[in-house]
Amino acid sequence: PDTGTPEKPVNEVxxxxxxxxSEEKTPEPETEIMVKEDLEVKNEEPASETVYTLESTxxxxxxxxxxxxxxxxxxxxxxxxxxxxxxxxxxxxxKDDGKETDADKDAIAKVSGLEIPDxxxxxxxxxxxxxxxxxxxxxxxKFGQLSEDTAILLEAVDRITKLNVSLYExxxxxxxxxxxxxxxxxxxxxxxxxxxxxxxxxxxxxTKESDRVTDAKGKQxxxxxxxxxxxxxxxESTDEDDSFPGYPEEVVSNLNNIAKKxxxxxxxxxxxxxxxxxxxxxxxxSLNKLGFEKLSMDEVxxxxxxxxxxxxxxxxxxxxxxxxxxxxxxxxxxEAVFADYPSISESLFSNLIRGVxxxxxxxxxxxxxxxxxxxxxxxxxxxxxxxxxxxxxxxGLFPDECANEIKTEIITVRCRxxxxxxxxxxxxENSIKSDQGKTPVPxxxxxxxxxxxxxxxxxxxxxxxxxxxxxxxxSKIERPDSTxxxxxxxVNQSNxxxxxxxxxxxxxFSNQLMRVMDLLDANLEAKxxxxxxxxxxxxxxxxxxxxxxQKIKSSSEIHQTMGDQWCRKxxxxxxxxxxxxxxxxxxxxxxxxxxxxxxxRGKVVKPVLKEKFKSFNAMFDEIHKTQSTWVVSDEQLxxxxxxxxxxxxxxxxxxxxxxxxxxxxAGRQTxxxxxxxxxxxxxxIDELFDGNPSSSMVRR
Numbered sequence: 001p002d003t004g005t006p007e008k009p010v011n012e013v014x015x016x017x018x019x020x021x022s023e024e025k026t027p028e029p030e031t032e033i034m035v036k037e038d039l040e041v042k043n044e045e046p047a048s049e050t051v052y053t054l055e056s057t058x059x060x061x062x063x064x065x066x067x068x069x070x071x072x073x074x075x076x077x078x079x080x081x082x083x084x085x086x087x088x089x090x091x092x093x094x095k096d097d098g099k100e101t102d103a104d105k106d107a108i109a110k111v112s113g114l115e116i117p118d119x120x121x122x123x124x125x126x127x128x129x130x131x132x133x134x135x136x137x138x139x140x141x142k143f144g145q146l147s148e149d150t151a152i153l154l155e156a157v158d159r160i161t162k163l164n165v166s167l168y169e170x171x172x173x174x175x176x177x178x179x180x181x182x183x184x185x186x187x188x189x190x191x192x193x194x195x196x197x198x199x200x201x202x203x204x205x206x207t208k209e210s211d212r213v214t215d216a217k218g219k220q221x222x223x224x225x226x227x228x229x230x231x232x233x234x235x236e237s238t239d240e241d242d243s244f245p246g247y248p249e250e251v252v253s254n255l256n257n258i259a260k261k262x263x264x265x266x267x268x269x270x271x272x273x274x275x276x277x278x279x280x281x282x283x284x285x286s287l288n289k290l291g292f293e294k295l296s297m298d299e300v301x302x303x304x305x306x307x308x309x310x311x312x313x314x315x316x317x318x319x320x321x322x323x324x325x326x327x328x329x330x331x332x333x334x335e336a337v338f339a340d341y342p343s344i345s346e347s348l349f350s351n352l353i354r355g356v357x358x359x360x361x362x363x364x365x366x367x368x369x370x371x372x373x374x375x376x377x378x379x380x381x382x383x384x385x386x387x388x389x390x391x392x393x394x395x396g397l398f399p400d401e402c403a404n405e406i407k408t409e410i411i412t413v414r415c416r417x418x419x420x421x422x423x424x425x426x427x428x429e430n431s432i433k434s435d436q437g438k439t440p441v442p443x444x445x446x447x448x449x450x451x452x453x454x455x456x457x458x459x460x461x462x463x464x465x466x467x468x469x470x471x472x473x474x475s476k477i478e479r480p481d482s483t484x485x486x487x488x489x490x491v492n493q494s495n496x497x498x499x500x501x502x503x504x505x506x507x508x509f510s511n512q513l514m515r516v517m518d519l520l521d522a523n524l525e526a527k528x529x530x531x532x533x534x535x536x537x538x539x540x541x542x543x544x545x546x547x548x549x550q551k552i553k554s555s556s557e558i559h560q561t562m563g564d565q566w567c568r569k570x571x572x573x574x575x576x577x578x579x580x581x582x583x584x585x586x587x588x589x590x591x592x593x594x595x596x597x598x599x600x601r602g603k604v605v606k607p608v609l610k611e612k613f614k615s616f617n618a619m620f621d622e623i624h625k626t627q628s629t630w631v632v633s634d635e636q637l638x639x640x641x642x643x644x645x646x647x648x649x650x651x652x653x654x655x656x657x658x659x660x661x662x663x664x665x666a667g668r669q670t671x672x673x674x675x676x677x678x679x680x681x682x683x684x685i686d687e688l689f690d691g692n693p694s695s696s697m698v699r700r
Contacts (some may be wrong), residue, residue, distance in 0.1 A: 041364035054130065054156060057123040061159045064117060068166055118175055118615040120163065124179075127156045128186045131193050150197065154261055157190045161265040191267045195274060198258045201251060203280040244329030245282060255337045263341060275337070275348055279330070283356055286326060294317040294359065305376070308367060313377050316386045316544050319360055323390035327353050350402040357394065357406055361413050368416040374431065374456065377424040381463045384417045384470065418474035425467070426512065429454065432519045440530040443631035443691050444540035446547045447527060453520050454551040457513065461557035464509075471509035510561050517562070520548070538581035539630055539689075545574045546637045578644070585623060586648055592616040604663045613664075613673040616653075620676065624684045632689035645685050654678040 066375050130153045164187045167180050247255070261270040284294075291314040300308065331349050338345035364383050369375075391410045395403045435449045460467060506514075524544050531537040549570050552559050560565070592615045632638040657674065664670050676684075 040060070040283070041635055052119060052122040052126065054123070054126045054152060054319050056118045057126060058156065058159060060117070060119045060256050061123050061163065063492055064120065065159070065162050065166060086422040116167070116179060121179055121182070123156075124160065124163075124186050127160055127190065131186070131190050131390045134197075153190070154194075154257055157187070157261050157265065160187045160190060188291075191262060191265050191270070194258050194262050194265075195267065195270050198255065198262065198271065199278060201255055202275065222356060236694065241355045245286075245333050247278075247333060252333065253266070256339055259337055260340055263344070268344070271343065274346060276352060279334075279352055280355070281328075283326070283352070287318055287322075287356075290314065290318045290321060295363055295366075297362055297366035299391055300363055301370050305373075308370070309379060311363070312367065312383060315360065315363055317384060319386050322356065322360070323393045327356075327394060327397055346399055349397055353397070354402065354406060356477065358409065361409055365413045365416060368413065368420050372420060372424050372427070374424060374427065374532070377421055378459065378463070380417050380421045381466050381470075382425065384414060384421065385466055387414045387417070388466075388469075415474060421467070421470050422474055425460065427514055428453065429519055432523050435523060437527075438530060440527065441540065443629055444531065444536045444543055445631040445691075446543050446633065447524065447540075450520065450524065450544045450547055452547045453516070454548055457516065458551055458555045458558055461513075461561065464557040464561065467509045468507050471512065472507060473692075475508040484574065513558070513561050517548075517566075533583050533584075535584040535627075537628060538577045538584065539632065541577045542574055542581070542637060543632060543634070545570060545577065546634045549574070550634070578641070581641075582644065582648065585627070586645055587621050589616065589623065589649065590652055592619060593652050598660075604660060608662060609660055609663055610669075610673050617673075620681070620684070624687065627688045627695050629691055630689050631691040638689050641689060642685055645688070646682055649685070650678050650681055653681055 134150060134153060160183060164180075164183050167176070167183065259271055259275075262268070293311075295311070300311070307571055330353060334349045334352075335342070335343045338348065364387065367383060368380065386408055391407070391414075394410075395407055397403075432449065432453065441447050482551070524541065528537040531540060548569060550565060552562055592612050598605060598612065607626050632641060653676070657678070660672055661670070664673055
């Protein structure tokens with residue numbers, strides 16, 4: 001082997017073991033050659049001073065680092081000298097406490113011939129100079145990018161880290177200790193610089209992306225016809241969704257490069273802390289742009305319901321955006337930045353997103369445990385559907401253990417919302433039962449309770465599938481009112497047994513709906529008895545029955561639940577009330593036109609005839625005056641009533657008038673007793689049920 005002057009000068013190591021190369025031998029393996037080249041002491045004149053650059057010394061450092069394992073192996077086999085130094089394994093536990101153990105001292109004795117070339121110290125000097133230059137802001141690159149100097153520095157930091165790890169055992173060596181400590185100090189300074197660079201790139205890129213979103217939002221709000229609830233125009237929103245969190249590929253690559261250098265340099269904790277801090281703030285800003293505010297459970301419960309409704313609308317939009325865009329985008333981003341460390345990326349993502357999920361769930365839970373009232377049902381169901389439909393997309397993003405934890409949290413909130421929804425819906429029973437007013441509705445019109453209940457049920461049945469699920473999954477809860485769940489189920493079972501139209505296999509929600517309708521029918525039946533006039537009582541039941549039937553037929557969901565058989569029964573009830581009205585009002589009137597007592601021995605008894613005309617006129621006048629104030633708001637029912645009345649009264653009156661009017665003397669008697677013609681009766685019948693008081697129909 002060549003024993004000439006080495007290309008780079010080396011330091012002498014006192015009392016280093018000599019490797020015998022005087023005898024001519026067959027060339028030894030490469031290991032022995034490198035040991036001889038690097039360790040033999042030279043007595044020749046030093047070469048001319050070498051100019052060191054970071055690039056050239058980097059190559060030397062790489063060769064030196066690659067040769068170290070072989071040097072260690074060769075020197076360990078050489079004669080031992082207690083003054084020499086050995087390199088410990090990287091995983092030696094004594095490295096951390098800084099104390100020399102007996103094992104350390106024994107290791108030092110194993111290697112005394114290792115020389116650290118001059119270019120090592122020169123390399124460290126150059127790295128320190130580069131760090132100082134970068135710290136001063138020189139050569140700063142455009143936002144989110146790495147300057148050429150920074151890219152070179154990253155590679156140099158990697159070599160510094162390897163040097164520090166490989167030579168760390170020599171920190172107590174009297175000859176090399178200062179250099180080793182110097183290497184460690186420069187590495188720490190380089191790590192501090194990378195921490196700043198890592199944070200800066202994360203924050204500046206996010207800030208620029210945030211400005212882009214804000215500008216786009218401003219353009220959107222400038223359009224009057226635009227939906228103000230939309231963060232961005234449709235096209236730009238799609239772009240943001242696709243690229244969230246908005247870091248360009250080059251920036252992600254640079255962040256990945258820095259993260260690798262920091263973690264390999266022992267700064268894993270600092271790197272993760274920076275990422276968590278910046279991304280947590282970024283999430284807060286993203287949610288804030290959607291209108292979402294951080295609210296505690298106490299703050300939510302103290303809010304007025306109209307304010308909570310607005311917060312719920314924002315919450316739903318935010319949760320959907322997080323589940324479909326933000327969370328998956330964050331997962332892709334953290335996995336790209338920490339691509340070489342899957343366990344770290346998994347931990348960071350889980351900790352960051354779990355915090356956001358819990359923050360969202362706290363608001364939903366606060367709404368669920370707030371004071372309950374009927375109008376809150378539909379917002380509760382909106383929250384329930386949002387969790388049900390979007391939660392599965394979240395579960396798949398987390399590792400199994402964390403996913404199970406998140407799933408438990410979401411299911412808990414869903415259960416509370418479901419139980420609250422059932423409680424509110426079942427409270428409708430109490431609303432019907434408690435409506436015990438003793439004042440009848442004027443004119444037999446549709447009762448406010450009927451309108452409220454049917455509109456409520458129709459709207460509720462727009463959530464039919466959700467309510468079916470809610471009652472099926474959460475109906476075993478204890479009823480919050482005086483009626484327990486077991487009582488509720490007993491009544492439903494009784495209804496199933498007593499009503500042929502009830503299917504024993506009906507869902508709990510369908511049974512509850514049937515129960516509400518039965519309670520409403522019973523309540524209306526009781527209210528109809530408040531009317532002293534049986535005819536008006538029949539009109540009241542017809543009005544309310546027709547309203548209920550029309551509402552059910554206009555909603556496919558509630559119609560499907562109640563069934564055709566139920567609707568046919570209610571139609572039959574309406575016909576019976578119609579017959580009752582006809583019997584109580586018009587059958588009595590037609591009694592005035594009967595022939596009973598009118599004929600005596602084949603002759604018309606005029607006094608009786610006059611009394612019959614007089615009674616008919618008075619009774620019809622009273623009916624007209626009274627029933628024109630009654631109300632039948634359903635046009636079809638109003639028309640049906642008028643037609644049926646005309647069909648009964650007018651033919652009978654025309655027949656009676658045609659047969660017996662001739663027995664009255666023309667002139668005063670005719671005018672006195674025959675006040676109505678058939679056409680007049682038809683006109684007055686058409687004035688019935690308008691709800692308008694009118695004067696007597698008699699004009700003469």
